[in-house]
Amino acid sequence: MxxxxxxEVTPTLAxxxxxxxxxxxxxxxxxxFPDPATAHASLSAAAGVAPEVVAVDLHPGDPARRWAAQAGLPIRAVPRHHALVAAVLATHAVGPDEQVIGLALDHGGYGPDGATWGSExxxxxxxxxxxxxxxDYVRVAGATAARPHRLALAHLRHAGIPWDLDLPPVRACSTRERRTLAHQLETGYGCGATASLGHLLDALAALGLEGRGVGTPYPAMGLDPGTLVRAVVADLRRGTPTDEIAARVRATVVALTAEQVRRCADDTGLDVVALAGDVFDDPALTxxxxxxxxxxxVLSGKPPLVLGRLLCAAAG
Structure with a gap:
């Protein structure tokens, strides 16, 4: 399309x-398109112009980066979360010199410090x-969408909560897996660091939370996810219904993000907020x-990430 x-932008391929x-x-x-080479050929033919620069993700292993380097094309790397916010700005026709407060909340992407970002x-x-x-960063190891219990165990460890068998993600791991994971998290071997809100929500879901409502937030948690994890586990052990806990978690996320937005507004005078990232796929939370x-x-939407990546690269 x-x-x-x-x-106006100079010819830029994202x-x-x-x-x-x-x-x-x-x-x-x-x-x-199935690959960058096909995208380059097809879009250049459609536009009648070849790109002067290729915009890629910041991750050094991005396949598009390797292809562009092999093709001899100039490369501009754009952090994922910057691109997410820029895509929302483009959808609302925000001008090239304007700035906003951007909330980029998702399941993670490579950050400039090499960690996984996602609560930006x-x-x-x-x-x-x-x-x-x-x-705050949480040390993780071997956590994937297919293995959310490992995320949960990492967040429990960060929160200082023992891996007791009354917790579902603990039961989901064999004794050997728990032993190996504990060693990794203690030593840092094979580990990364995540600040992803999506990862935190997945870890809490692995504790058995259900429901889509928004309730009363937990007391101020600050930026340490361990505070929220401890509150959730305490409620679970008190027998609080899981849908009620899930609603409180969602409300806590909303309260925390609003607090951070107001703090930025006080510091900068900005009064436009862009909501970006897959955490905002949750209609109730949004x-x-x-x-x-x-x-x-408040600006929102679900525009293609490559649109934001293109405009970030074109802006220089």
Whole structure:
């Protein structure tokens, strides 16, 4: 498809997993492609112009980066969470020189420090993004979407909660797996660090939380996810219904993000907020976030990540 861009760009190709976008002037051609080479050929033919630069993810292992280097094309690497916010700005035709408070909350992406980001409060425009706050890092090892119990055990360890068998993710691990994971988390061998809110929510879901409502938040948790994990485990052990706990978790996330937004607004005078990332795929959480930000203009949407990556790279 062809979309209108909020400002003129030099020919820039942005590539992501299975999709790509080529921006030329005030238009961008977007589509799904099996690989960067096919995207380059197809979009260049559609636009009638070849790109002057290729925008890729910041991760050094991004296949698009390797392809662009082999093709001899200039490369601009864009952090995932900057691109997420920029894509929302483009959807709302925000100008090239404007800045907003960006909430980039998702299941993680490679950050400039090599850790997994995903709870980002940014001051962002297209050209740059400044990280204002995020959740404290949690050491993780071998956690995947298919193995959320490992995320849960890492968050329990971070929170100082013993791996007792009354907790579902502990029971989901064999004794050998728990022993190996404990050694990794203690020594750091084979571990990474995550500040992803999506990872935290997955870890709490692995404790057996269910429900989609928004309830009363837990007392202020600050930026340490261990505070929320301890509160949730205490409620579980008291026999609190899991849907009630899930609603309190969602409300706590909303309260924390609103607090961080207001802090940024006090520091910068900005009054526009962009909601970006897959955490906002939750309609109840998104509605509640909007309600806690009276006086702010709140932008949201689910635009393609490559659109934001294109505009960040084009902005220089």
């Amino acid at each position: 062809v979309i209108t861009l909020p400002w 590539v992501g997993p299975g999709c790509a976008a080529l921006g030329v002037g005030r238009r961008a051609w977007l589509g799904e 409060v940014l001051i962002a425009g297209y050209k740059d993004a400044r990280r204002m706050s995020h959740l 509605r509640a976030t909007r309600k806690t930000l009276p006086g702010f203009t």
